[in-house]
Amino acid sequence: MSILWRTWLSVTSILGLVLAILSMLATLQHNATLADLLKQRLSVVAQSTAGAFRPIVNIGLPLSMLRNARQVLDHARAEDANIDQIHVIENDGAIIHSTSQARAAYVSATMQQAMRFAEAGSWSIETEADLISAVSIQRRDGTAAGWVVVIYTKEAFNRATDLLQQRIINTTLLAWAAFSAFAWCLLRVQLGGAIKGFSQIKQLLSLFSQLSPGSPPPSVPDARGCGFFTDEIPSLHSKLIQAAQRYHSALSGLDADNKTATTGQTLDIARVPLMVKQAPDSSLARAISRRLVPGLVLLLLAAVLLQGWYIYSQVRASFEPEQTARLELIGSVANSNIQRAISAGIPLEALVGVSRYFDELLDQFPEVSYLAIISPQKSLPVFQAGAHTAPSSPFWRTQQDRSSFPISDATGKIGQIVIEANPHYFAMQLRFLILDLAVVVLVAALLAYQVVIVTLSFSMTGPFNRLNHLLNLQAAGDFSSGLSGRRNSELDRAAAFLSERADTLYRMHAATCDKPKPPSPKLLQFAYLNDIRLPVFLFGLADALSISFLPVYTRSVENPLQWIDPGVVLSLPLAGYLLATILGAPLVRPLNSRWGSRRLLLVSALLIVAANLGLSLATTTVTLILFRTISGLGYAISTHACQDYVLDVVTPEVRGRSLGLFTSALFGGIFTGAAAGGIIADRSGAPTVFLLGSGLALLAGALAWLLLPRHPRTQAEPIPRLRDLILPLRSARFSLLVFTLAIPSNVMIQAFIAFLVALQLDALGASAADVSRVVMLYFLLVAIVVPVAPRLLDGVMAKSSQAITGTLIAATALATTFIWPSYWAMVAAVTGVGLGQSLIRDPEVSIAMGLAETELSVPGRDTVLSSLRVLERTGSILGLILIAFVASLAGYPVAIAAISVWLFTGGLILLIVRSRYRLSY
Numbered sequence: 001m002s003i004l005w006r007t008w009l010s011v012t013s014i015l016g017l018v019l020a021i022l023s024m025l026a027t028l029q030h031n032a033t034l035a036d037l038l039k040q041r042l043s044v045v046a047q048s049t050a051g052a053f054r055p056i057v058n059i060g061l062p063l064s065m066l067r068n069a070r071q072v073l074d075h076a077r078a079e080d081a082n083i084d085q086i087h088v089i090e091n092d093g094a095i096i097h098s099t100s101q102a103r104a105a106y107v108s109a110t111m112q113q114a115m116r117f118a119e120a121g122s123w124s125i126e127t128e129a130d131l132i133s134a135v136s137i138q139r140r141d142g143t144a145a146g147w148v149v150v151i152y153t154k155e156a157f158n159r160a161t162d163l164l165q166q167r168i169i170n171t172t173l174l175a176w177a178a179f180s181a182f183a184w185c186l187l188r189v190q191l192g193g194a195i196k197g198f199s200q201i202k203q204l205l206s207l208f209s210q211l212s213p214g215s216p217p218p219s220v221p222d223a224r225g226c227g228f229f230t231d232e233i234p235s236l237h238s239k240l241i242q243a244a245q246r247y248h249s250a251l252s253g254l255d256a257d258n259k260t261a262t263t264g265q266t267l268d269i270a271r272v273p274l275m276v277k278q279a280p281d282s283s284l285a286r287a288i289s290r291r292l293v294p295g296l297v298l299l300l301l302a303a304v305l306l307q308g309w310y311i312y313s314q315v316r317a318s319f320e321p322e323q324t325a326r327l328e329l330i331g332s333v334a335n336s337n338i339q340r341a342i343s344a345g346i347p348l349e350a351l352v353g354v355s356r357y358f359d360e361l362l363d364q365f366p367e368v369s370y371l372a373i374i375s376p377q378k379s380l381p382v383f384q385a386g387a388h389t390a391p392s393s394p395f396w397r398t399q400q401d402r403s404s405f406p407i408s409d410a411t412g413k414i415g416q417i418v419i420e421a422n423p424h425y426f427a428m429q430l431r432f433l434i435l436d437l438a439v440v441v442l443v444a445a446l447l448a449y450q451v452v453i454v455t456l457s458f459s460m461t462g463p464f465n466r467l468n469h470l471l472n473l474q475a476a477g478d479f480s481s482g483l484s485g486r487r488n489s490e491l492d493r494a495a496a497f498l499s500e501r502a503d504t505l506y507r508m509h510a511a512t513c514d515k516p517k518p519p520s521p522k523l524l525q526f527a528y529l530n531d532i533r534l535p536v537f538l539f540g541l542a543d544a545l546s547i548s549f550l551p552v553y554t555r556s557v558e559n560p561l562q563w564i565d566p567g568v569v570l571s572l573p574l575a576g577y578l579l580a581t582i583l584g585a586p587l588v589r590p591l592n593s594r595w596g597s598r599r600l601l602l603v604s605a606l607l608i609v610a611a612n613l614g615l616s617l618a619t620t621t622v623t624l625i626l627f628r629t630i631s632g633l634g635y636a637i638s639t640h641a642c643q644d645y646v647l648d649v650v651t652p653e654v655r656g657r658s659l660g661l662f663t664s665a666l667f668g669g670i671f672t673g674a675a676a677g678g679i680i681a682d683r684s685g686a687p688t689v690f691l692l693g694s695g696l697a698l699l700a701g702a703l704a705w706l707l708l709p710r711h712p713r714t715q716a717e718p719i720p721r722l723r724d725l726i727l728p729l730r731s732a733r734f735s736l737l738v739f740t741l742a743i744p745s746n747v748m749i750q751a752f753i754a755f756l757v758a759l760q761l762d763a764l765g766a767s768a769a770d771v772s773r774v775v776m777l778y779f780l781l782v783a784i785v786v787p788v789a790p791r792l793l794d795g796v797m798a799k800s801s802q803a804i805t806g807t808l809i810a811a812t813a814l815a816t817t818f819i820w821p822s823y824w825a826m827v828a829a830v831t832g833v834g835l836g837q838s839l840i841r842d843p844e845v846s847i848a849m850g851l852a853e854t855e856l857s858v859p860g861r862d863t864v865l866s867s868l869r870v871l872e873r874t875g876s877i878l879g880l881i882l883i884a885f886v887a888s889l890a891g892y893p894v895a896i897a898a899i900s901v902w903l904f905t906g907g908l909i910l911l912i913v914r915s916r917y918r919l920s921y
Helices: 003-058 069-077 109-116 155-190 192-209 232-252 256-262 283-343 354-364 425-429 431-475 490-494 496-512 529-544 550-556 566-595 597-617 621-649 652-684 686-707 722-730 732-763 768-793 799-819 823-852 861-890 892-917
Strands: 083-089 095-098 122-126 130-138 144-153 272-277 368-374 383-386 402-409 412-421 481-483 522-527
Touching (some): 003 431, 069 083, 069 095, 109 130, 155 192, 192 431, 192 490, 232 431, 283 354, 283 412, 283 431, 431 481, 431 490, 431 496, 431 522, 431 768, 481 496, 490 496, 522 621, 550 566, 550 621, 566 621, 652 686, 722 732, 732 823, 732 892
Antiparallel strands (some): 122 130, 130 144, 368 383, 402 412
């Protein structure tokens, strides 16, 4: 398959995936928002109905004493034809009154559970068949005497969502086809020179493969218009001439008789694998990426924006009937209350509490912008609240923005209530759809970059680098190596004759020599940083899907661990996950030396798949803890194996930049998972998220198996002992690094980002989707800042100074949530922590590596890295449980403040000790 078609298939796959993700998120967001709006409207019905029961409970009578209860419920049920049943229940779930003749004695267990966790006198849930909202019937002292439960059948809801979904799917397929065609044209233009250059190189290789001794070499092909290969083709031609001369010279040095006798001889060659480690990127790869990626990102951006505009318009149209229904209901409730006072004989002008009542309605129902009572005899409204609001944009128009309801007394109509819709309210309901659009654009850019780089490395730059390496050897007279018999690309197949030269010379040499036989040609295997880009991205994505809702989800399942503090129980799945990373990290190097990276990553992928399948079926906290622990083991093995692969492949000179690229790919995947997981969980439930994680982990393992080279087996390294892991603590500088930087920063990530953010935002009323949008800011900042920070700061600040700066930034950001506990304070804190961690992460590893190469050279790099990983995670587990206990006792803001103090203390100690004793890092 040609470069153009391979690249196009990659791009069109990304395009289809991105449009599918956008459509899925938009559909889920629409369905969730519409369900919330319907539940809010049902809550209005329930609240209005509850008002009829309050006089009874206020005088101490039971709910069953209201004689016309059935008429009240029937009147409320008539507000909407889709309301199936209305119940009045007691606090134990027993049904006292109902619109249903064949009612059960108690409401379902699901409703009773929602009632137990209810806050602010109301609750709502969604089942497979119904939307349910409930409001408490409160006594004078504020206690709940019972509940009004409104059950709304989802038939109309399902019809609306199915129609929207079908429209979006059809448009998505059309947009995919159109933009795929545009992508092919764009790639054909941008890769035109490279395709021509590649063709010239293949032709040149073909000519040299047929070159016989004494024949003049082919002339240099015309390299004009060959794009990235314009300067490479003449150099390649020169190397081919030198290699051919060396080869023919080696042939002529052998005995002619032996040559004749052995040319047809078959001799099995036991090749010895030899790993060739390359720098992370060649100048050619970077040049191609800079040329291709901007245009592809713009293409993806155009596709996403066009599809997003269409989805927005369809969602807007889908909400218009609900806006009309809400307006009618609110007006009807206001009209009933006003009409009740008029019917009691109170004159219209004497309703002194109307203005305050209207103000309360406007506060309670932001979808209404204006309320007034108008009398035909007066030029000005008798009472009014709010203001007339005009639409801010012609792109949003409401179907009905004004309704009126007559007010009558014994003489006839005396006025009317006028209610106007807020034209901005439903647009505000779609703000998260706009945020999802922005998220998808960022995800598309990250994914496009990763996939295009890997595709080009696999199809173009990788084969060209292999060809160059082998030609350099043969031009210098070294025919001891050859390429793999597995031809990955057209260029590999065209260059196969170079490897056959090594085989021919080996067979001839073996025939002329007595024992011992000469060494067999080495099998060159090439390792690049690009090999693990996609697996790292997908492993990070699969692992982060549950980060925005797992603590809250843990609280919703059955808890057999009643003897443990409930707040601590919520932290145990994460603690088990961290414990698994402690146990798994030291195993990576020994297992890698035995199995190689490909097998190890495949094993880790299977562990993550099994864990996610178990999580999707978990019903208790114990099973959640167990399978989340297994997931942590798989994730620890996968990420550390990939990081060790990077450290093995690159040279020390580019280690910092390579770790930055690795971190960027990892956190790009985590960002994508954090952004999507909460939204999917909000609509489809946590089990769906875990099943998706299984599929992504399996794909990551398959890509690792396909893309990574077969690592030659090396001497098996022993599994580090506990005594070996503690040994580096004898170094004062290493101990200082661990206790003032590594442990506090890891506690910050685990206790705040992965634990307290979800719980605090949930306490503030945020949904899982809201939490995911906040958490993703952290990973987005890390993915963006980590690769850039070394280039900007390495020549300006020492590694420890960068880490201290990041610690103080994060600590300051966390302190704001204690001073100002609100949604936006949490957003600011997550942003500050993301920026701070970006300055801490890679300097921490670089400092440890530097110590391993100097004063800790005796334990060695592997022991030092394993020690750092084990100690920081051990500290983070203890810190997480401690912070969870503090949160259970004193609340989430105090727990976050404790992390802030911990970070401040560690950063200041490191700063003071480093300055006083002049520690050189």
